[in-house]
Amino acid sequence: MSATLDPVAGAGSGAPAPTIASTGLTCPVPVATHAHVVLGHGSGGKLSARLFAERFWPRFGNPILGQQADAALLEVAAGTLAMSTDTFVVRPLEFPGGNIGDLAVNGTVNDLAMMGAEPRWLTCGFVLEEGLPLEVLDRVLEAMAAAARATGVTIVAGDTKVVERGKGDGIFINTTGIGMRRAGWAPAPDRIRPGDVVIASGPIGRHGTAILAARDDLGLVTTVTSDTAALWPLVDALHGACGDAVRALRDPTRGGVASTTNELAKSSGVGFRLDEASVPVPPDVTAACEMLGLDPMYVANEGVLVAVVAPEAAAAALAALRSHPLGAQAARIGAAIADHPGMVTMRTHVGGTRVVDMLPGDQLPRIC
Amino acid sequence: MKFLSEYRDPALAQALARRIRETATRQWTLMEVCGGQTHTIVRQGLDELLAGAVEMIHGPGCPVCVTPLEQIDRAVALATRDDVIFTSFGDMLRVPGSDCDLQQVRARGGQVRIVYSPLDALTIAERHPDKQVVFFAVGFETTAPANAMAVWQARMRGIRNFSVLVSHVTVPPAMEAILSAPDNRVQGFLAAGHVCAVMGWTEYEPIAARYRVPIVVTGFEPLDLLEGMLLCVEQLERGTHEVVNQYARAVTREGNAPAMRLIREVFELKDRQWRGIGTIPMSGLGLRPAYAEFDAERRFALEDIVASEPVECRAGAVLTGQLKPHQCPMFGTACTPERPMGAPMVSSEGACAAYYNYGRFRTARAAATAGAGT
Amino acid sequence: MCLGIPGQVVELRDGGLVPSGVVDFGGARREVCLAYTPDVGVGDYVVVHVGFAITKVDEAEAKRTYDALAAMHELGELEAMREADATLADLDALPSKVGPGIVA
Numbered sequence: 070m071s072a073t074l075d076p077v078a079g080a081g082s083g084a085p086a087p088t089i090a091s092t093g094l095t096c097p098v099p100v101a102t103h104a105h106v107v108l109g110h111g112s113g114g115k116l117s118a119r120l121f122a123e124r125f126w127p128r129f130g131n132p133i134l135g136q137q138a139d140a141a142l143l144e145v146a147a148g149t150l151a152m153s154t155d156t157f158v159v160r161p162l163e164f165p166g167g168n169i170g171d172l173a174v175n176g177t178v179n180d181l182a183m184m185g186a187e188p189r190w191l192t193c194g195f196v197l198e199e200g201l202p203l204e205v206l207d208r209v210l211e212a213m214a215a216a217a218r219a220t221g222v223t224i225v226a227g228d229t230k231v232v233e234r235g236k237g238d239g240i241f242i243n244t245t246g247i248g249m250r251r252a253g254w255a256p257a258p259d260r261i262r263p264g265d266v267v268i269a270s271g272p273i274g275r276h277g278t279a280i281l282a283a284r285d286d287l288g289l290v291t292t293v294t295s296d297t298a299a300l301w302p303l304v305d306a307l308h309g310a311c312g313d314a315v316r317a318l319r320d321p322t323r324g325g326v327a328s329t330t331n332e333l334a335k336s337s338g339v340g341f342r343l344d345e346a347s348v349p350v351p352p353d354v355t356a357a358c359e360m361l362g363l364d365p366m367y368v369a370n371e372g373v374l375v376a377v378v379a380p381e382a383a384a385a386a387l388a389a390l391r392s393h394p395l396g397a398q399a400a401r402i403g404a405a406i407a408d409h410p411g412m413v414t415m416r417t418h419v420g421g422t423r424v425v426d427m428l429p430g431d432q433l434p435r436i437c
Numbered sequence: 438m439k440f441l442s443e444y445r446d447p448a449l450a451q452a453l454a455r456r457i458r459e460t461a462t463r464q465w466t467l468m469e470v471c472g473g474q475t476h477t478i479v480r481q482g483l484d485e486l487l488a489g490a491v492e493m494i495h496g497p498g499c500p501v502c503v504t505p506l507e508q509i510d511r512a513v514a515l516a517t518r519d520d521v522i523f524t525s526f527g528d529m530l531r532v533p534g535s536d537c538d539l540q541q542v543r544a545r546g547g548q549v550r551i552v553y554s555p556l557d558a559l560t561i562a563e564r565h566p567d568k569q570v571v572f573f574a575v576g577f578e579t580t581a582p583a584n585a586m587a588v589w590q591a592r593m594r595g596i597r598n599f600s601v602l603v604s605h606v607t608v609p610p611a612m613e614a615i616l617s618a619p620d621n622r623v624q625g626f627l628a629a630g631h632v633c634a635v636m637g638w639t640e641y642e643p644i645a646a647r648y649r650v651p652i653v654v655t656g657f658e659p660l661d662l663l664e665g666m667l668l669c670v671e672q673l674e675r676g677t678h679e680v681v682n683q684y685a686r687a688v689t690r691e692g693n694a695p696a697m698r699l700i701r702e703v704f705e706l707k708d709r710q711w712r713g714i715g716t717i718p719m720s721g722l723g724l725r726p727a728y729a730e731f732d733a734e735r736r737f738a739l740e741d742i743v744a745s746e747p748v749e750c751r752a753g754a755v756l757t758g759q760l761k762p763h764q765c766p767m768f769g770t771a772c773t774p775e776r777p778m779g780a781p782m783v784s785s786e787g788a789c790a791a792y793y794n795y796g797r798f799r800t801a802r803a804a805a806t807a808g809a810g811t
Numbered sequence: 812m813c814l815g816i817p818g819q820v821v822e823l824r825d826g827g828l829v830p831s832g833v834v835d836f837g838g839a840r841r842e843v844c845l846a847y848t849p850d851v852g853v854g855d856y857v858v859v860h861v862g863f864a865i866t867k868v869d870e871a872e873a874k875r876t877y878d879a880l881a882a883m884h885e886l887g888e889l890e891a892m893r894e895a896d897a898t899l900a901d902l903d904a905l906p907s908k909v910g911p912g913i914v915a
Contacts, residue, residue: 282839287553288862290840346447356438356837360859361553362814364480419450419659421482426794429775430540433527434553435501435814438837440817440856440868443877452884473814526861554862556844579815582847583863590828631815634858634866657815660880686873687815687858687866696847696865 106201111231120229124207128214133225141225143190149250151186153177156243162205164283166295169240170212172371175299176322177246178220182301183318183374185256185308186248191217192226193244198237209240220299222246254308258336260316263407266383267341268376270303270396271296273326274354274365276372282357287434291357296372303374303396310389314382320374327366327425329375330413343403343415343425362435367428377405440686444658453663454486457670461490465673466622467666468615468758470608471629472499472784473657479791481659491666494623494758495788497611497711500576501528502780502787505710506744508604509534514742515571515602515733516547522565524558525573527551532783535744555587562599571733574601579631581605581722582696585703588724588731600733603723606709608632609640610720615757616648622758625669627655627662630684637692641680649678656684703728712780713752752779755788762792769793815860817868820851834859
């Protein structure tokens, strides 16, 4: 276009003067198609709306979310609600076996499940870092949607904010979940009695090892993948088979089976005695942990539960777990005992006794 | 895992433990000077299997724990600098200095990175030419070849922004210091298998002869340790004091020649401070003058940073077997695994940390037994 | 300061200042400097500490160590069995007590 924007210059040259409408003026520079998150995505304006419409809605879409009201309205039957919240930060965001989105849904779903509550609704709040590639966001949202569908939870509310480059690790996600407790069943550590059987639903040590190996500064090449999964189906199966003979449930996330059993021991006031030879550890986890000097008992899991069940129900509990793909390798790993209340000991591979203590902090790769 | 799992066979372990108990006509006191061996003993509960026949004293075998307070403070000072990327083995991060530890420096914004191999630190230096990369070269003789290689390659490849903060210690002088202490209780030693894989065992022969103690070069798996203890007990029963090699699949008398060559090329012996023990003459390694430019203490003028250890800490007595952890006045009160004062509480396998947990269990069991009896 | 793990050399690499290769530890793999074990080939086992092979595993010695332990275990079981037999024989009022260590 050769015309200038100067109406005066245009007049008198014989060419029709370009007109400028006095209303509806917008900046002629089109809204760019961004490949990365920019600050505007969090501002609540058009960019935010587009982000939601183009990326969140197609994946999470449901009638409640569709109302786009200030709050979601939920109809609940009488009973006890369980509610839990968790915030997810992980580096790297994407790792063998999943991404932060899987953790964000499954982690909160599992916290509800450990209370014997069927997960129903989830909120998700995002803090995105300026510069995050949108295709990463897409994969995270895809994973969340798939995880939610698999478990039957509905994402009913959410929020997105953006922080400046350097002020966030790519993505932080907070999810809050609400579930409905099954009537007549309230799994809790104070129900544990000496003689109860301790069961692990599957092989341990996968998630934490996969994360550590994915940070390529250790140079480790391994086949270990994260075990992130929603555990409600296992809990449902356990309840169906054993009812309230399932005394307590807990998922051994940060700190691993060692920390979880310690927490149960302290809360319940009984002791635990585990059997090292019975704890299922996949060979590739063993190999990677040997190399780094890590103890799989302290490594985080995201798809395993620890169940404490009355002794007469142990066989039925194992059968129920093993009938589900997630629980195929469920194993009895120990028992609650009257000895040393609040402490966890373990019969070692060679028949000695070891105290399984709580670590003061994260396990670090060691050289000695 | 091959050459690993078979040395954890429970039936063989029980058989070895039984043989040790049958062979010993009295209780013998042995010491291992190796963090890895202490780890196995504590984590597998081997001392329970040997009750009455062998008392194991966990010696100062963890180089992480015996790194002097001063070196930690120097590490912290370096890591705090904006122009430095401080690299280290993982287990160094939680060792407390006078003020804080490396993990806290990282929390405050310092660039601290865990590496698995010293060569990874060199790679980081190559990738960040605008920064100074310092590697915390800690270890016994086992790690000296690796650290020597990093320094040697830095020189060969002209990687000028790389330097090392050295805190290397050697085992034989520590053994002698323990054996020459007036109230020494140690009657036999398990020598660290991987230290000997590098250095051979010739250095131990004069020690065995002078102090008349059997020394058995021992591996790290439960069967290795039990067999090592058995060989030691058999000698004690016989009254012999020789150096014997249990870890034959990995150790030869002469050691690893190319490794020793590069250690000698890059390092020289010097006096070293051991946290909780004090200075042991000629017990450490330092960079030779030819490699002095890679010495972080010189490059960053750290000599002014000095530290003295809390006088209440009895780590030295614990590490040499003169004191049991619970006999230390700070034990469990001022000094816990969360807030350790000295070396043996720092590492989870250190004598004090191990006792802190195992001891609680023994106390609880004793209380339960006492209660049941009333 | 000893965390050394045995692994199998699966690949040798050229091009660095010193020999290196890839070692497999029961499924986990890592690049390892082989400068201190210049004679190893693919298939050999080495002990690796902080990314360096510090020694080759002597497989014959490994077998010998393990076999000796196993033999000792069997001998111990044989002795235990003999003790059990002897106890039974005692019940038949043998004049002398048979103890361990007496080879028939």
